[in-house]
Amino acid sequence: VDIEAVRSRFSSLSSGFAFFDAPGGTQVPDEVGTAVVRCYRQASGNLGAPYATSRRLEELVADAHRRAAAFFGCTADEVVLGANMTSLNFTLTRTMARQLSAGDEVVVTRLDHDGNVAPWLELAEDSGVVVRVADVHADTTLDLDDLARQLSPRTRVVAFPWAANSVGTVVDVAAVAALAHEAGALAWVDAVHSAPHQAMDVVAAGADVVLCSAYKFYGPHLGLAYGRRELLESWRPYKVRPQPTTPVARRFETGTLPHELLAALVACFDYLDSLGGLPALAAHERRLGDRFLANLASMPGGANLYGLASMEGRVPTFLVNFDGVPSGDLSAALAERGFGVWSHGHFYALGLSERIGWGEALRIGLCHYNTLDELDRLQDALCELVAARRRSGAASRP
Numbered sequence: 001v002d003i004e005a006v007r008s009r010f011s012s013l014s015s016g017f018a019f020f021d022a023p024g025g026t027q028v029p030d031e032v033g034t035a036v037v038r039c040y041r042q043a044s045g046n047l048g049a050p051y052a053t054s055r056r057l058e059e060l061v062a063d064a065h066r067r068a069a070a071f072f073g074c075t076a077d078e079v080v081l082g083a084n085m086t087s088l089n090f091t092l093t094r095t096m097a098r099q100l101s102a103g104d105e106v107v108v109t110r111l112d113h114d115g116n117v118a119p120w121l122e123l124a125e126d127s128g129v130v131v132r133v134a135d136v137h138a139d140t141t142l143d144l145d146d147l148a149r150q151l152s153p154r155t156r157v158v159a160f161p162w163a164a165n166s167v168g169t170v171v172d173v174a175a176v177a178a179l180a181h182e183a184g185a186l187a188w189v190d191a192v193h194s195a196p197h198q199a200m201d202v203v204a205a206g207a208d209v210v211l212c213s214a215y216k217f218y219g220p221h222l223g224l225a226y227g228r229r230e231l232l233e234s235w236r237p238y239k240v241r242p243q244p245t246t247p248v249a250r251r252f253e254t255g256t257l258p259h260e261l262l263a264a265l266v267a268c269f270d271y272l273d274s275l276g277g278l279p280a281l282a283a284h285e286r287r288l289g290d291r292f293l294a295n296l297a298s299m300p301g302g303a304n305l306y307g308l309a310s311m312e313g314r315v316p317t318f319l320v321n322f323d324g325v326p327s328g329d330l331s332a333a334l335a336e337r338g339f340g341v342w343s344h345g346h347f348y349a350l351g352l353s354e355r356i357g358w359g360e361a362l363r364i365g366l367c368h369y370n371t372l373d374e375l376d377r378l379q380d381a382l383c384e385l386v387a388a389r390r391r392s393g394a395a396s397r398p
């Protein structure tokens, strides 16, 4: 993949500002924005009218579901589209919970983003469902033995991430799904953080529900969910009565979808396909990750890296801080120098931040449009800023 050619498709990358904030939301190629405008020009209005603009929208809606299905590795009638991952997850968890009783159990993990924890905690509040938490090892990999210990005859769901948005650790979805199924529970997967980096085959992975968010993989602000067909058929949806009942997943899409964003979603899949799909980007992302880790290891005075120390078992999302240097101060100084890096206390990964206690840290998230040159410039800036702050900290100490 010719990364310079790829970058020229993003107006926002032309300023020279280096975006290392992909986990918060990626930049978007121009063609995705163009698709929004084209949709409004050619096909505004709504579905169901006997003329061309409306038929174009119907085709668009079908196409968006077909393309999302190819992304998940499922069929189009198993795809639910919605506002974002969080909204979709509140909808689907509440819908599924119509089959739960007080005392039924849900296992979540310490690796999860709160988007796959809070919906279950709210159900616990409303209907007496019990939420248990599976632990992680010290290296931030999921502790499967502890997860197995949390399972019981009352477990109905195991909710877990495909990859952790805080430290980038990848979870073996098939292994967790197998444990869940042995216990008679559903495997409920948050794929928001893995989706920009790894191709999905939700059926081979044995997942029952998988959610992701297109603004994390170069697309519009739109949530996508896969639900296994037999499961979706077994749920009673919250829907208005005249809304069609087929295809089955569409029963969980309330009201009118944002058609212009569906057009953007299709353009985003076209963009990824034009590069050869996510697998074609893996080698470049791996090179970037290796370079980042090598740079970090060579930093004078050292750095604290939370999570796995190599690119094995992770995506290129790195959580780091530096002794004696406030991370918030560092991210602000980096922004002034042209580097987009977030600093935060938990990154919505409340379970892991409690367990590991990094205080505040920088999350440096790489994706395919980043370059080795950007990483080397980041390294120079970090070395300079960290050294300067350590010097001024030492000078101000009595």
Ligand SMILES: Cc1ncc(COP(=O)(O)O)c(C=O)c1O
Residues within 6 Å of the ligand: 023, 024, 084, 085, 086, 087, 113, 115, 116, 161, 163, 164, 165, 190, 191, 192, 193, 212, 213, 223
């Ligand atoms: C791992 C993970 N899950 C869930 C979410 C929530 O996604 P959304 O913003 O689409 O609701 C995020 C957002 O950052 C995330 O990183």
